[in-house]
Amino acid sequence: MSPLEVLRFALRGLAADRLRSGLTVLGVLIGVAAVILLVAFGNGSSEQVKKSIQRLGADSLTVSPGGDGGGGVRAQARDLTVKDAEALAKSPSIRSASPVVSGQSAAAAYAGTSGTIDRFIGTTPDYFAAASKTVAAGTAFAAGDGNVVVIGSTVASDLFAGTDPLGKKITVGGIRFTVIGVLKASGATSGGFSDPDSVAVAPLAAVQAGITGYGALDQIVVQARGTGAVDAAQAEAGQILLQRHGTADFTVATQAGVQSAVSESSRTFTVLLGAVAAISLLVGGIGITNIMLVTVAERTREIGIRKAVGAPPGAILGQFAAEATVLSLIGGLLGVAAGVAGSLFTIAGVKPVLVPSSIALALGVSVAIGLFFGGYPAARAARLRPIEALRHE
Amino acid sequence: MTGAPVLDIREVTKVYGSGDTAVHALRGVSLTVEHGDYVAVMGASGSGKSTLMNIIGCLDVPSSGDYLLDGLHVGGLDERRLAILRNRRIGFVFQSFNLIPRMSARANVELPLAYGGVRAAERRRRAAAALREVGLADRARHEPNELSGGQQQRVAIARALVTAPTLLLADEPTGALDSASTADVLAVFDRLARAGRTIVVITHEDEVAAHAERVVRLVDGRVA
Numbered sequence: 329m330s331p332l333e334v335l336r337f338a339l340r341g342l343a344a345d346r347l348r349s350g351l352t353v354l355g356v357l358i359g360v361a362a363v364i365l366l367v368a369f370g371n372g373s374s375e376q377v378k379k380s381i382q383r384l385g386a387d388s389l390t391v392s393p394g395g396d397g398g399g400g401v402r403a404q405a406r407d408l409t410v411k412d413a414e415a416l417a418k419s420p421s422i423r424s425a426s427p428v429v430s431g432q433s434a435a436a437a438y439a440g441t442s443g444t445i446d447r448f449i450g451t452t453p454d455y456f457a458a459a460s461k462t463v464a465a466g467t468a469f470a471a472g473d474g475n476v477v478v479i480g481s482t483v484a485s486d487l488f489a490g491t492d493p494l495g496k497k498i499t500v501g502g503i504r505f506t507v508i509g510v511l512k513a514s515g516a517t518s519g520g521f522s523d524p525d526s527v528a529v530a531p532l533a534a535v536q537a538g539i540t541g542y543g544a545l546d547q548i549v550v551q552a553r554g555t556g557a558v559d560a561a562q563a564e565a566g567q568i569l570l571q572r573h574g575t576a577d578f579t580v581a582t583q584a585g586v587q588s589a590v591s592e593s594s595r596t597f598t599v600l601l602g603a604v605a606a607i608s609l610l611v612g613g614i615g616i617t618n619i620m621l622v623t624v625a626e627r628t629r630e631i632g633i634r635k636a637v638g639a640p641p642g643a644i645l646g647q648f649a650a651e652a653t654v655l656s657l658i659g660g661l662l663g664v665a666a667g668v669a670g671s672l673f674t675i676a677g678v679k680p681v682l683v684p685s686s687i688a689l690a691l692g693v694s695v696a697i698g699l700f701f702g703g704y705p706a707a708r709a710a711r712l713r714p715i716e717a718l719r720h721e
Numbered sequence: 722m723t724g725a726p727v728l729d730i731r732e733v734t735k736v737y738g739s740g741d742t743a744v745h746a747l748r749g750v751s752l753t754v755e756h757g758d759y760v761a762v763m764g765a766s767g768s769g770k771s772t773l774m775n776i777i778g779c780l781d782v783p784s785s786g787d788y789l790l791d792g793l794h795v796g797g798l799d800e801r802r803l804a805i806l807r808n809r810r811i812g813f814v815f816q817s818f819n820l821i822p823r824m825s826a827r828a829n830v831e832l833p834l835a836y837g838g839v840r841a842a843e844r845r846r847r848a849a850a851a852l853r854e855v856g857l858a859d860r861a862r863h864e865p866n867e868l869s870g871g872q873q874q875r876v877a878i879a880r881a882l883v884t885a886p887t888l889l890l891a892d893e894p895t896g897a898l899d900s901a902s903t904a905d906v907l908a909v910f911d912r913l914a915r916a917g918r919t920i921v922v923i924t925h926e927d928e929v930a931a932h933a934e935r936v937v938r939l940v941d942g943r944v945a
Contacts (some may be wrong), residue, residue, distance in 0.1 A: 523830055638884075
């Protein structure tokens with residue numbers, strides 16, 4: 329009895345009830361496709377977040393208020409000020425330090441058209457270089473400019489729809505800003521997070537006057553003198569601010585640090601998605617056990633006949649184990665096809681990025697599931713006593 | 722091997738259950754069947770016919786006594802060896818045909834050869850020959866539900882013959898057939914017996930037993 333022969337019997341057994349075999353395959357297919365697709369989705373969204381962080385520039389650091397783990401010193405925490413920024417800018421490893429205030433979801437209007445700007449940033453001219461913002465049309469503002477604004481590409485298309493925005497005046501928070509430049513589109517699709525191109529950058533004083541008020545800074549964006557000086561800049565910034573504030577009521581984060589924190593959380597996200605998908609794969613496996621138990625019960629008489637004409641227990645075991653494995657293998661392969669095909673589409677703004685190991689894992693697990701979950705019914709079939717199996721109606 | 726009888730059953734007993742509820746299906750049966758014999762085992766229901774048939778067919782093992790098939794001790798063989806023995810030495814014909822549904826007549830006939838490890842081309846040739854022998858060469862591609870009862874039983878006989886077994890064992894082979902099909906099947910048995918096959922038929926019908934050269938009657942688990 330060659331293994332090929334056993335496989336032939338198994339295929340014939342599966343072909344006998346195509347609908348049932350198809351539905352069982354579907355269960356595994358969905359499980360495998362879900363694993364591949366959800367892991368790709370999680371991976372894609374984490375790549376996207378990483379890319380948007382990288383866009384800030386590898387040589388930049390951000391100083392934000394609030395220490396990490398400082399416990400009960402909140403009451404004494406001092407705000408970040410423009411003076412802090414000026415002090416930082418004098419440090420040897422630091423090229424520039426731009427104070428940043430930002431207003432969220434600012435309503436903007438131009439000649440009867442209105443729109444919302446996700447982030448309205450008030451800062452100094454150095455910010456453009458530090459945050460890797462490139463002006464595509466017009467110019468960036470210079471120190472001492474009044475109510476002028478550089479808008480992101482989304483804002484430009486929302487408010488001006490086709491016409492040239494340069495020189496036009498938009499009203500935000502009751503203040504009229506003259507558009508002097510348009511930022512280059514960041515190129516990122518608008519993901520689950522805010523659209524990076526729905527942004528406007530204006531001089532600090534103008535934004536504080538009209539939108540955010542004269543409170544504390546939201547952050548200071550620091551640009552180091554080259555990517556090699558990032559660590560030195562981080563240390564210097566920490567020292568200077570500690571000196572000025574007395575306590576560590578601030579955080580200096582490099583892009584690398586932010587990146588690792590974000591990738592940490594997105595990995596958790598991916599694992600969570602994968603776990604949910606793994607459950608559906610498990611359900612598919614239980615479907616195989618279920619259908620194989622039914623099959624063995626239904627074909628008890630056939631098993632008896634096969635045994636009577638001389639099928640050894642091993643051949644019966646092999647046949648039913650092969651039936652289960654073929655079901656799960658076909659389901660696995662179709663699931664891979666469905667997962668790969670599905671990952672070509674953008675889902676909720678996230679472009680899934682396939683993880684090759686997830687494909688191998690899902691396929692391997694599905695075959696293992698077939699063997700494992702099909703093994704029990706197959707062993708039951710092999711153990712049947714021929715006379716009882718033959719008597720079975 | 723040639724000297725030994727096909728069947729040599731010595732004082733075989735079979736007890737189901739134990740204690741007060743024990744059922745003595747066979748109470749010491751001895752039976753010898755030589756090569757070329759055509760034997761009918763008769764008995765009323767409950768006489769132990771089916772139990773004897775299961776033991777002869779290596780589907781069950783006796784509680785005590787010896788059973789030699791073709792000179793080989795059957796007692797104490799494991800399930801795998803019993804399967805090999807059934808495959809090579811015994812051809813079964815059942816009352817209810819027991820063909821596998823949704824498999825063509827030829828595939829059904831090939832089944833014992835497949836489990837015996839015979840190559841595909843050889844299998845096809847021998848299956849065709851066996852079907853010709855029972856007069857169903859033109860029905861090879863039909864599935865069981867496309868065949869009449871008599872034809873199904875003849876396919877089952879072809880399946881029993883195809884391995885050239887030392888013993889053809891039939892259990893009420895005409896029990897589910899009308900008289901015309903019964904005559905067909907008995908004619909096939911007669912022809913096989915004349916060709917020198919060893920046949921044991923288990924039956925309760927005198928008409929069937931009349932075709933055999935020798936009749937063994939079982940009463941209450943003993944040979945009468």
